Amino acid sequence: MMRLFREALLNVRHGGVVSLLAVVIVALTAALFSSLYLVRNAVYAEAAQFEKNAGAAAFIMDELSEEEVKQLEKTILAMESVERTHIVWKDEALQRGQKMFGDDSVLMLQGFEENPFPVAIEAFAGEEYRNAESMRKMAEEMKQLEGVEDVVFENEAMEQLDKMKRVAFLLGGLIAAVSMVVIAFSIMLTVYARREEIAILRLLGATYGYIRIPLLLQGLLEGLFGSGLGMLILYGLYWQYGASIGFTSFLKPEQMGIVAAGATLVGMLAGMAPLRKHIRAMN
Amino acid sequence: MHTTHLIHNPAGEKGVPILEAKEVTARFGSREAVIQRASFTIERGGFVFLLGPSGSGKTTLLRLLFGDIRPIEGAVFYGRINLRNMRGRRMAYYRREVSFIFQDFKLLPRRTVFENIALALRVTGASSRTIREKVDEIIPRVGLAHRRDAYPSEISGGEQQRVSIARAMVNEPNVLLADEPTGNLDPRMSTEILDLFEKFNFRGTTVVVATHDAAMAASRRQPILRIERRRVIEDIA
Numbered sequence: 001m002m003r004l005f006r007e008a009l010l011n012v013r014h015g016g017v018v019s020l021l022a023v024v025i026v027a028l029t030a031a032l033f034s035s036l037y038l039v040r041n042a043v044y045a046e047a048a049q050f051e052k053n054a055g056a057a058a059f060i061m062d063e064l065s066e067e068e069v070k071q072l073e074k075t076i077l078a079m080e081s082v083e084r085t086h087i088v089w090k091d092e093a094l095q096r097g098q099k100m101f102g103d104d105s106v107l108m109l110q111g112f113e114e115n116p117f118p119v120a121i122e123a124f125a126g127e128e129y130r131n132a133e134s135m136r137k138m139a140e141e142m143k144q145l146e147g148v149e150d151v152v153f154e155n156e157a158m159e160q161l162d163k164m165k166r167v168a169f170l171l172g173g174l175i176a177a178v179s180m181v182v183i184a185f186s187i188m189l190t191v192y193a194r195r196e197e198i199a200i201l202r203l204l205g206a207t208y209g210y211i212r213i214p215l216l217l218q219g220l221l222e223g224l225f226g227s228g229l230g231m232l233i234l235y236g237l238y239w240q241y242g243a244s245i246g247f248t249s250f251l252k253p254e255q256m257g258i259v260a261a262g263a264t265l266v267g268m269l270a271g272m273a274p275l276r277k278h279i280r281a282m283n
Numbered sequence: 284m285h286t287t288h289l290i291h292n293p294a295g296e297k298g299v300p301i302l303e304a305k306e307v308t309a310r311f312g313s314r315e316a317v318i319q320r321a322s323f324t325i326e327r328g329g330f331v332f333l334l335g336p337s338g339s340g341k342t343t344l345l346r347l348l349f350g351d352i353r354p355i356e357g358a359v360f361y362g363r364i365n366l367r368n369m370r371g372r373r374m375a376y377y378r379r380e381v382s383f384i385f386q387d388f389k390l391l392p393r394r395t396v397f398e399n400i401a402l403a404l405r406v407t408g409a410s411s412r413t414i415r416e417k418v419d420e421i422i423p424r425v426g427l428a429h430r431r432d433a434y435p436s437e438i439s440g441g442e443q444q445r446v447s448i449a450r451a452m453v454n455e456p457n458v459l460l461a462d463e464p465t466g467n468l469d470p471r472m473s474t475e476i477l478d479l480f481e482k483f484n485f486r487g488t489t490v491v492v493a494t495h496d497a498a499m500a501a502s503r504r505q506p507i508l509r510i511e512r513r514r515v516i517e518d519i520a
Contacts, residue, residue: 014393016393200389203351203378204403204406205375205376205378205379205406207406208371208372
């Protein structure tokens, strides 16, 4: 195995400029892909913060006693999509209103003899239900309950968030595909550049494995070197400018692992692909 | 180093067929047959010239013997093994026992003389020490001691030819197939190369040299296989 690794390293060295270019292209592609991963992380972190408080508020009819409200809260909490609840009694609702409307609240409350804010039960969705569709279902279910006058939730914001996530997913997929193609082609080129040498090896009596395994390892090494270099470049940029553009953390180790493993795997497969026909045709 | 032998070639066991063509018809890069119904035998330890004008099918015949192309009819045998049945690993082993010297040398430009010769041993899995010993032993025999670390672009055509001969001979093959090995060389260099082949032949290697030079072939008093109008004629000198 050591001999094959040595052979693969020699291949990279003999590849000269073509190998160097391949490693640089893999590095830049990995850096670009990782930077988008970083952006995605930041967006998801913001979204998670918003989603954590995703919920619906059920306004309760004035006629219900305190005991009945508490009973209603239990019913809502028992719903599958609800993770936790909170009763906003009339006093707290008034305080929130005053806080929200500031000085205008005095004007707003003029003419009311009593606190006009209704009691509300806030229901917060469980992690897997924090999307527009599940939230709508949850709100409808709450609306059916006896004693509930109306239910509101941030429908539009949730839909926007869902849309944003879908776009990020599709864009990420597209960029991942483009990255894979770029990495694959650049490594295929390094192997293609060695086609004459491979033909000579074949004529000198090299076995299938002797030709193929170093090619596979060459792709692996170029993918590994390239992705490592790419992440090093990105880390340098992050270290220099990350804080100023609002990033608070670099890629997680497992995410770096995904990028490196992806580039290495694609590199390995690409290292074999261009010569499959030649090697297979070997008599 | 891989030591599996498809056939054994003990020194001194002469007169036994090592390569045999039976009713072979072949074409290469054309619709028409280049070689038609050729039958001949090359004996173990022999030295044979394959004579014919340019384009007569000498390279096709050598490549048939090398297993690089397959006949459309007939069969080529290495000892008792039909080359048609040889594939994959066995074909790789065959090519370690039957070496080929190409008209265009086929040297790797980014490797030194030493590394180019070593390649033939490296593919067999030989250890670094064995490679060093064997390559350093053959380099002076082909007169390249002073060119050991030179690149192909830094040496003459004759020297490049000698590198390709050394590469073909370094793992001591049973058979050496040489395609116009003196084609681009001056008469003095051609004589040197043929002398070298005779030395290898004396040590037990069967040598087949393809050439268009009838005078040169005749001067060596060795058996000749003549290619005439797609037929192969055995012409014992």
